[in-house]
Amino acid sequence: MSAKTIGYDSTATAEPITTAREGAVAPSRAARELGLRRGDFDIAVQLGRIRTLPDDGGGGRRVPRAEIRRIRADPGFPDALRRAVRTVGTTDGAALLEVTKARFTRLARLGLLVPTTFSLNRYRAVVWRYLADDLMAFATDGRNAALLTGRMPEGLRDQLAEGLDLRPRNWRGRHLECLLRRTDDPWARAAAVASLLDPVDVAEVVGDPYERSRLSRFRPSRPAHGSPGSPAAQLAEELMTAADPDEIDRLRADLASAVSHARALRPAPRPAPRGHRHRPAPAPASAPHGHRRVPTAHGPRAAHPALQPVPDPPAPAPARHRAAEPGRLRGLLGRLRRGGT
Structure with a gap:
């Protein structure tokens, strides 16, 4: 039997009756216009029977009006479509x-x-x-x-x-085929492969942190089963993560190849080298009094004026004996003369 398809088209978006993004509608509205339950609509998307487009506004995927008209014009609609997704x-x-x-x-x-x-x-x-x-x-x-x-x-x-x-393994295979069928972007395709691997395996295959960040950005959301962290959600995570050694080895090899291809077409963005970062504007010509600008490895910066040596205080004049002072000498002789009379 064929093992084509599928996964889930995670399009949990609000359902506006009218939209500024002309020519496309929300999945919920498309499902109603095609006479499908939402679960059957998701399966039709996964099987490739309904084409969706990414929403430029970041609101998930949308269905072109032309696609709805094409499906409604098919012979046997809607019964044929319902049988195909049953x-x-x-x-x-x-x-x-x-x-x-x-x-x-x-x-x-x-x-x-x-x-x-x-x-x-x-x-x-x-x-x-x-x-x-x-x-x-x-x-x-x-x-x-x-x-x-x-x-x-x-x-x-x-x-x-x-x-x-x-x-579980066969479901993962179908799910990956669905994810790869929905995009031609090389990083999104690599992220689809990475989504089935344990983060430890991804880190071992993709050593560059900027490339791992790129994969995280394009990582497809997984179908929700229970509230985050609940036993049901943990069990679903196990089912959606490769477990068999040969399956893990194959996905690791596919991931390495996909990242190499994406890197060659469009390298992952990374910060500019330090020497090429924007430098601050030079200081104005009139710097504050007592300061000057000195060049450094990271551009000019304010510096305190260089310390100048403080001159030694002047040496004190040689001390003179108090008796050598003229006024006091005359007073002493006068007292002697008076004492001798």
């Missing part, structure tokens, strides 16, 4: 294949039936859904007749006994 769970899928639910589950775990979407029920059990068209194609392929009746081949039974379950 999904079924295990019970209805087993009925389509005319097998038991247990056999249907075994076929899905072996990777022979590829899920299109998944959800988590209130018990945090994973509920996988499959395209009805894919199941009918599998059932009508004569090469699969032995798998639908009789005893399962021994080799397949051994794999099931060892716990093989390829449903």
